[in-house]
Amino acid sequence: MSKAIFIRNANQLVTLQGGAHAPLVKEAMSELGIIENGSVWIEDGVIQAVGTDEELLAMFEGRLDEAEVVDASGKLVTPGLVDPHTHLVFAGSRENEFNMRLQGATYMDIMNAGGGIHATTRATKAASNEELFHASYGRLNQFLRHGVTTVEAKSGYGMEWETERKQLEVAKRLNENHVIDVVSTFMGAHAVPKEYKENPDEFVRLLVEEMIPMVAELGLAEFNDVFCEHGVFTPEQSRVILEAGKRHGLIPKIHADEIEPYEGAELAAEVGAISADHLLKASEKGMRAMAEKGVVGVLLPGTAYFLMAESANGRKMIDLGVPVALSTDCNPGSSPTVSLPFIMNLGCLKMGMTPAEVITATTINAAHALNRGQEIGSLEVGKKGDVTIFNIENYMKLQYSYGVNHTDTVVKNGQVVVRGGHLVEELSLS
Numbered sequence: 001m002s003k004a005i006f007i008r009n010a011n012q013l014v015t016l017q018g019g020a021h022a023p024l025v026k027e028a029m030s031e032l033g034i035i036e037n038g039s040v041w042i043e044d045g046v047i048q049a050v051g052t053d054e055e056l057l058a059m060f061e062g063r064l065d066e067a068e069v070v071d072a073s074g075k076l077v078t079p080g081l082v083d084p085h086t087h088l089v090f091a092g093s094r095e096n097e098f099n100m101r102l103q104g105a106t107y108m109d110i111m112n113a114g115g116g117i118h119a120t121t122r123a124t125k126a127a128s129n130e131e132l133f134h135a136s137y138g139r140l141n142q143f144l145r146h147g148v149t150t151v152e153a154k155s156g157y158g159m160e161w162e163t164e165r166k167q168l169e170v171a172k173r174l175n176e177n178h179v180i181d182v183v184s185t186f187m188g189a190h191a192v193p194k195e196y197k198e199n200p201d202e203f204v205r206l207l208v209e210e211m212i213p214m215v216a217e218l219g220l221a222e223f224n225d226v227f228c229e230h231g232v233f234t235p236e237q238s239r240v241i242l243e244a245g246k247r248h249g250l251i252p253k254i255h256a257d258e259i260e261p262y263e264g265a266e267l268a269a270e271v272g273a274i275s276a277d278h279l280l281k282a283s284e285k286g287m288r289a290m291a292e293k294g295v296v297g298v299l300l301p302g303t304a305y306f307l308m309a310e311s312a313n314g315r316k317m318i319d320l321g322v323p324v325a326l327s328t329d330c331n332p333g334s335s336p337t338v339s340l341p342f343i344m345n346l347g348c349l350k351m352g353m354t355p356a357e358v359i360t361a362t363t364i365n366a367a368h369a370l371n372r373g374q375e376i377g378s379l380e381v382g383k384k385g386d387v388t389i390f391n392i393e394n395y396m397k398l399q400y401s402y403g404v405n406h407t408d409t410v411v412k413n414g415q416v417v418v419r420g421g422h423l424v425e426e427l428s429l430s
């Protein structure tokens, strides 16, 4: 059994206590439950006590020699960060498209001409299981170095069974072999393959009648996602795909209103999606419907930044009562980054969120977007021992001092996996 971990004396211990049962909304998004001179005791991978250093010292005085002590004095301690929207498992890279976009081509132009998602699909199809595993494992190491301890991963660079299955199996193997928890989403409905361009409903039928049931039967995903966008899947097709997932136990998620307003937010509320993601062009009606149904708005300001588009209106969503989360959207086309701290800065500067709201959006609300609000996302007794220590004094500095990785120590399941900003040795893959 591994040693207990005693994190001591944080300048600010951000606990986010009280949000385990439902995502935080409105003013509650600013209640971080900060403890000054805060400490956490973790044992058997689980948080056993949270409080001031004085309180915990009184509780564990007789057992100090049983624990590895991590001195957090002068530092910021938060729950391990949660990234609820990534396309982690892919091959190749698309800097050529970046260059084309700088010269005026749009994301959709490139996709409609057979590039974009289709280009990554070709590369992912051609890659071996091993190549995909190693490339994605490297990305997970980078996530961890940035303080992230849980990452969602979507399939969708196959759009035919063998490659979709390959991606999901790689994600499963990553979850088993990397310390980060990898949460899988099936996204066969990421684009319409060119052989179905004339008859997209036939592709929808294939998803609904064949792929979704197989994903569910093999237990390869928890969520089912669709790119509901003009020129990709219509709201009606999206509804059919998401309802089919529900019948097979897959929880709906949706890429909604990213490029054009398309009533994706409304659809998310209607089908009872756990989250609607992107939402750059979401209508007020759609936001209100999401707020009413408690659909988490997963906002991706790194994507808007990289596509040179106006960000989603995070401020308005929070004011209307939408529970907001933030994510990198890590993917090779529209957001090639693993830096959730950089996304935090964009959340403030591009979406009008406060630093406190941003912390909530990358911890407890992000956990709720993955149906894991009871396990992760806050520092509370009984939750997983996932903790990030930043080499800064307070939470506001995390958004303010941008473009720098302040991660000092990461504890995952009660074990130190990043120390002094570096991965502990066993994690590196040759």
Ligand SMILES: N=CN[C@@H](CCC(=O)O)C(=O)O
Residues within 6 Å of the ligand: 087, 116, 117, 120, 227, 255, 258, 303, 329, 331, 332, 333, 334, 335
């Ligand atoms: N918008 C659709 N899907 C991804 C982009 C995938 C890609 O371009 O490879 C997204 O969430 O941004």
Ligand SMILES: [Zn+2]
Residues within 6 Å of the ligand: 085, 086, 087, 255, 329
């Ligand atoms: Zn996405």
